[in-house]
C-alpha cells in the first residue's frame with residue numbers, strides 16, 4: 001500500500017484552493033488539475049488522520065461515472081494524463097488520484113437530487129410534509145423511497161459555513177428560467193440512470209449532489225465529482241429497512257467510532273487509530289469494487305462501447321475484411337507487455353497489422369527440431385501466405401523479459417519455468433551489452449539490452465530461408481523499432497548511423 005496523501009504539494013503549478021478533500025491547481029488558462037487527497041471529513045470537519053488510498057478510490061468512482069453518464073451530459077474531464085502536467089518528482093502525488101479538467105464557470109448552486117427521504121430532507125419533512133418547498137404525501141417514514149426523485153438545490157456556502165436549501169423559484173432567480181430547467185432535468189436524468197445501475201450492484205443511491213459549469217459558449221457541463229461516497233448517500237440494499245436510518249456504505253464505520261469517542265464535533269477532530277483508518281479505507285475500496293464490478297465487467301462494457309461506436313462507424317471496413325479476408329502489409333513482432341500495443345502506438349485499423357506478441361518481442365533462430373514454434377509458425381504465415389512487405393521488431397523500454405534476462409546468473413542455473421529458457425534466444429544481446437558496458441547502472445544496461453535484442457532478432461529473421469530470399473529480392477524490408485512509453489517516443493534503427501533515432505524527426 002502506498003502512503004496516504006494528506007495534503008498535496010505541487011510546486012510546478014499555482015495552487016488555487018484547498019477544499020475539504022480536493023486541492024485545485026491551475027494548469028493553464030483553460031485547464032485545472034484537481035488532486036483528490038486522502039483527507040476525510042466527518043460532521044463537516046476535516047479529520048487530522050488521512051485514509052490511505054481514499055483519494056484514488058474517489059477518483060476511480062468519479063471517472064467511472066463520468067464515462068458512464070457522458071451520453072446524458074458532457075463533463076469537465078479532458079483525458080489529459082495528470083502526470084503530464086507536473087514535473088517528474090510530483091508525478092507520484094497525482095498518479096491515479098488527479099484529473100485534468102476544463103476550466104469552466106461553476107454555477108452558484110449545489111444541485112441535489114433525492115430519491116429517498118434521509119438526512120436534512122427527512123428533518124424538513126417531519127416539520128411540514130415538504131422538502132425544499134415541494135409538498136409530499138403524509139405518512140412517509142425515514143428512508144422511504146420518494147414517489148419521484150426530487151431536485152432540491154442549495155446555495156454554495158463558503159468553506160466552513162453550511163449550505164442553505166433554496167426553492168426552485170430561487171434557483172430560477174439565480175440561474176435564469178431556461179438554465180434552471182435544464183439543470184433540473186439533467187440532474188433527474190443523471191440520478192435515475194445512476195440509481196438504476198447502482199441498484200443492479202446492490203447499492204441504493206439515496207441522494208447525491210452534482211455541480212455544473214458553463215463554457216464560454218454557454219454549454220452546460222457536469223463538474224467536480226460524480227456520485228462518489230463523499231457526494232452521495234449510498235446504502236447497502238441488503239440492509240435497507242424503511243423507518244430506520246440505514247447505515248451509509250463507507251463512512252458509517254468511522255462515524256460510529258467518532259460518536260463513541262465522545263468528540264464534541266468541533267475542530268480539531270480526533271486522530272483516528274490506525275486500525276480505524278485502515279478499516280475505513282477498506283470500506284471505500286469495497287464500495288468501488290461493488291459499484292464498478294470486476295475487470296471482466298469493465299471489458300464487457302468496453303465491448304459494448306466498441307459495438308455501438310467503433311463497429312458501427314467502421315461497418316463497411318469490417319464487412320470488407322470479412323468478405324475479402326486480410327491482406328496486411330506489415331507484420332509486427334511485439335512484446336506481450338500490456339502497455340505497448342502495436343496497433344495503438346501506430347494508430348492502425350483492423351486489417352492493417354499482422355501481430356505476433358511474445359515475451360520481449362524475440363525472434364528465435366530458424367530451427368527444424370521441435371514442434372511448438374509459435375513465433376516461427378506465425379512468421380511463416382505472415383511472410384509466405386499473406387506476403388507482408390515489412391517486418392517490424394517492436395521493442396520497448398522497461399521490458400520485463402529483458403530485465404529477467406539481465407538478472408540471470410552468468411552460470412546457467414537449472415531452468416525454472418518457461419521464461420528463462422525462452423529468453424536464451426536473446427542471450428547474445430545480453431553478453432554483448434555486459435561486455436562493453438560493465439559498471440553501468442541497471443537502467444542503462446536494460447535500455448541497451450532492449451535495443452540490442454531487437455538487432456539480434458533482426459539477424460535471426462534472416463536465418464529463415466524464405467525471409468532471406470524475399471529480403472534479397474527486395475520484396476520484404478526489416479525494421480527495428482523501440483518504443484519509450486514514458487516520453488511517448490518511437491525510435492527506429494538506422495542501419496547507416498547504427499543508432500536508434502526518433503521517428504518524430506522523420
Ligand SMILES: [Zn+2]
Nearest residue numbers: 335337360399
Ligand atoms: Zn517487454
